Amino acid sequence: MSTITRYRSRDPRFFADFDAIVRSTFAGQPAETSAEALAFTPTAETVRDGDDVVVRLDLPGVDVAEDVSVEVTNGRLVVAGERKDARAEESAGRSVREVRYGRFRRSFGLPGHVGADAVSAHYDQGVLSVRVAGVYAGTEPTKITITAGTPVTDEA
Template sequence: MTLWLWADRAPFAELDALRRAYAAPAIPPRSGFVPAAEVSRDGDDAVVRVELPGLDVEKDVTVEVDEDRLVVRGERRDERAEQHARHSVRELRYGSFRRSFTLPAHVTSEAVSASYDAGVLSVRVAGAYAGAAARRIPVTAGAAAAPAVEGEEPAEHRAA
């Protein structure tokens, strides 16, 4: 006899209400835009490429080293207008952006250089990977090894 209670409601209203109640809070939209970026390795150097088509990089883009961060920031301003027989169209796109990348502690601003070609900003961080070779750690089978304390004999030699 409870079917008639559902007749005046949407069939999944309760489920939708539960989903909304337990959903993650909405993230406010970011202002501006976030340009695509990639970081690659070239020998001991790191190369950061940021897609910035149509920007005047000398006027609208800043590249800087701020403590241990490489920061690329700027502003995009794009205005286009088209005139047709019966109407005109005007499109404005603008917004600021900021991308940052963590640098190794030994890198200074003198190791960073930047160039712009065909809509791509390339930032080279000389020596970013210098001395960053992987070191293999031996793995032993059996019980977990406890670090040795100076003056104490190893655990495997102690009496039980």
């Protein structure tokens, strides 16, 4: 018998469970349904810059040197870490908590020709920028000329 969980409006557990379902369905990531495991998911954007792609993640207040890793694993760019609440003890009794803390993991597919040596990362003013060089190299279409007349055959 399955259990039905009832959530109140704006209950953060609802969004954590929904995020887990979406990740497992569309991104091929394992479904984690605990609110603590998915409490913080940094927003991300990808931007084309010439032949490169730049992935930007909003990580304000995160110590990237200690709490964030950027890796290339199985053809995927994986940014994982944790946003820690340094004031957890002093704010344990607060009743409104809009800032999210916890572990996070974001994963982005890479083309087969891109390796770890093409990846570099930079953190400035709360934004982690990960540049993946050469993602779009050689992806421009090649125009094929159409000729009229007798078709070309392999017979000699």
